[in-house]
Amino acid sequence: MNGTWMIYGANGYTGELIARTAVEQGLKPILGGRNKEKIHALARELGLESRLFSLNESANVQEGLAGVDLVLHCAGPFSQTSAPMIEACIKAGVHYLDITGEIGVFEHAHAPAQSNRAQEAGVVICSGVGFDVVPTDCIALKLKELLPNATHLSLGFDSDSGISPGTFKTMLQGLSSGSAERKNGIITEFPLGTKHRFIDFGKGSRSAMAIPWGDVSTAFYTTGIPNINTWIPMPTYKIVGARSMKWLKPILAKPMLQKALRTWVDKSITGPDEEARKNSPAYIWGEATTATGEKRTVRIQTANVYSLTVYGALAITTRLLETDLPGGSYTPATLFGSELIEQLPGSGTFQIE
Structure with missing residues (x-):
């Protein structure tokens, strides 16, 4: 896999599951977040780099994203955290993924104000790379x-x-x-x-x-x-x-x-x-x-x-870092097709009537 990527919010329940599974798969994400004690402890245990920064100050976020190609955003509530992270990613030229299921966040991610700027910056925005949706x-x-x-x-x-x-x-x-x-x-x-x-x-x-x-x-x-x-x-x-x-x-x-x-x-x-x-x-x-x-x-x-969220988020992360796609706002299926779900661990095949 080419590129450096970050799990932001790795100290949360799902973020930690993703981090642990990533390491099991031989991946080396940077762990980011706001909780110094938990982020550093998890990074030490997994042998990963960690970065601490909040989303309140744009300059801090830009510094935290330095050298990063993709952010997998796992820090909720996404209604409060998604918009500033998307803004920072567009400015920094960093692909943005998250695991939200909130309608308002999806609408924000697909609004022309975000999609057009992401397209110009060559940045992929894809909310909902877990079980939602x-x-x-x-x-x-x-x-x-x-x-x-x-x-x-x-x-x-x-x-x-x-x-x-x-x-x-x-x-x-x-x-x-x-x-x-x-x-x-x-x-x-x-x-x-x-x-x-x-x-x-x-x-x-x-x-x-x-x-x-x-x-x-x-x-x-x-x-x-x-x-x-x-x-x-x-x-x-x-x-x-x-x-x-x-x-x-x-x-x-x-x-x-x-x-x-x-x-x-x-x-x-x-x-x-x-x-x-x-x-x-x-x-x-x-x-x-x-x-x-x-x-x-x-x-x-x-x-x-929750297992599917881990599998889906990691599959989309690795594929995106290995694929040259035009910037803009996407959904999981518009990124990698309807068959994506059939290819994830634990999934069966489509039953059609």
Whole structure:
């Protein structure tokens, strides 16, 4: 592999998993972040270079990125950290990847203000190189290939994978908002729990609820399909309970409560261990339809969501450093094709109906 790359936020749950697996694969990333004690300790253990810098001062970030060809950004909350890192990468001529699943971050990454400047600088910007949204993005592109005139796209997943501290914090932040879908090309919000259906994700038909998953943003840039919604399995009683969240939104949005909840997460949530990750695969599903009612369905089984994030992030990192691509904003599937997901460890092959 050619090029020097950095994992920024390597002290987090997923960042550390990626760093350890990278070393197992013979890779030598630089470990970057803000937590001096944790970053230095992990770097010493793995025999890697480390750099400490925050994203608050542009000059510090530019210094931290000196000599780096690519940043794999793993430091959340991405709604706060992604924009300054993208800006620094464009200025420094450094490729940018991250593992977010947040719609707002994807929209920022694909906005002309970023995409056009990245193209001019020869910088690749690709948000969502982990479970959010590699498998669903690949299914989206596969469905577009199978049904080029599709007008509606539904995507979803089923997994009992446990949860990391960073993901839990993002979920808590999202409790103060609703759900979202794309209608006629425009992202539209609606109350959580108000849209439901039955879906066979790969283990039989189950009740499911529409959620604001990242593909509401990214699948549009991958496929051009104007109507997109995203789903997870959810028992009916929980869907009913989710509807009541709209009454709690003003309370859940209060900064003091959000801060208290994040503190609780830091003390209480550790993320799934290796055994849990090995025994909890994910089941990914997608469905495309045309204006005349023609329909195609695609499913695939993959590794655990956190393991897949590690595999996906490292695969895209190494391929990007070995490939000369034009600058601009990409999704995982527009970078390396719908077959990318089938090539990752733990993945099966597409099952097409």
